[in-house]
Amino acid sequence: MKPMKKMTTAFLIMAAAAVSFATGAWAKEMTVQVNMTQLRATPAYYGAVVATVDYAARLQILETKGSWAKATDPKNNKTGWLHLSALTSKRLTPKAGAKSAPTSVSTGELSAAEKGFTEQIEKDYRQKNRTIDFTWVDRMEQININPQKSVAFLKDGQLIATEGGRP
């Protein structure tokens, strides 16, 4: 092999390696770490809702833009954007009674943190601390502002609908 040809071959190999390294690695999975959130048509809270995703859902990450990720839910092949603060690279266990089937992860891979403070612990706490009243905590959690309401509120006050900050 002439030096010139050798170099061309080496070049092609390196180029292929570099490109696949830079792009191929995007086929990455991440897990929804919040109770429930939405996949949206655009990287913004005010974008149309494509689908809803639950806690522990594993999503294929296609690309990121600022603090938003474009992801596909393999369960129904729906693709949309969600904020990176809703995602973790860890695996999580679906809640009992969740529609999604349990993931096939072995228990060894599960985060010990999931075993920390859960509904079970709150229940125990409430039994032991009868004077601590959760009524208003439950009530305040019921106050949910639909993003469309926020848009109208911002518009009326001549404010800006931003796309959400960076994690």
Place this chain on the structure above:
Amino acid sequence: MRQLLAAFVMVVTILFLLAVQGCQTVGTVAGLGADIAAATGKISAKEAESIKRGAQAAGQAFEEFTPENEYYIGRTIAANILSRYKAYENNRANYYVNLVGQTLAMASDKPETFSGYHFLILDSDEINAFAAPGGLILVTRGLIRCCRDEDALAAVLAHEIGHVQLGHGMGAIRGARYTSLGKVVGVELAKNLGGGQLAQVAEIFDGTVGDIMKQLVDTGYQSSQEYAADQAAVVIMKRVGYNPSALKDMLEEMGKRLGPKSGGFGKTHPSPANRLQKVGSSLAGSGPTVAAGIRKARFEQAMTGI
């Protein structure tokens, strides 16, 4: 030939840089959980050490709290505060505070928490506010009275969102809790905790709640954390288009109203004057924004009788 070699080296270098850059981006996504934990100050280096020691002892690390853990801690914190203060039972006012607050939270660096941000007014003349982990935010009527318009209220709420976003509440948890929890839950990964384990975890939960309550009610955040929350508030307000200098107006009004008998707040917070001094430079150039009048009108309507 030499030129060719130089060109080749250059191309390879560019491709290598591209690859590295790609890798960094991927790494950013991959390490996000850890990044958020570190960035939000959930654990300090010292605490991380404790966790490592705990991990060695138990064979399995309790690395960090998940958003779900944070949610259950936050609920209990809010319930404890609501056992000391009464809720202000005014649906219109509470709805309006949520409208402003939840809209601001969407523009924060941490718009997603396990169950979202929720706001409630406390029926107290005391000037105070509490941000429970996970985004349950409680603000007294006394503090709202320091706000003369919606932009000032936005400053108060964005400051509290800043504490949540920066993980200040969770930062109060002592490193020993992580170590203990690692020892209990690290060894057995059954779906539910057994009786003995449950009792142990419940005890650690009590301690964790105590750590945060102590900070929220008795000692307060560190001054540096208050200044950081002010800075976060300015960023959030600017993103949405509120006038950040409303933070200044609010702090000045608070300074006037905070007397020597101002309750816990004066003890747990740096003085409004000091906060003004710290945040002042980032307010430079910001002045009255458009439609402040429209926003003031709807603020006054929602807050009648506050």
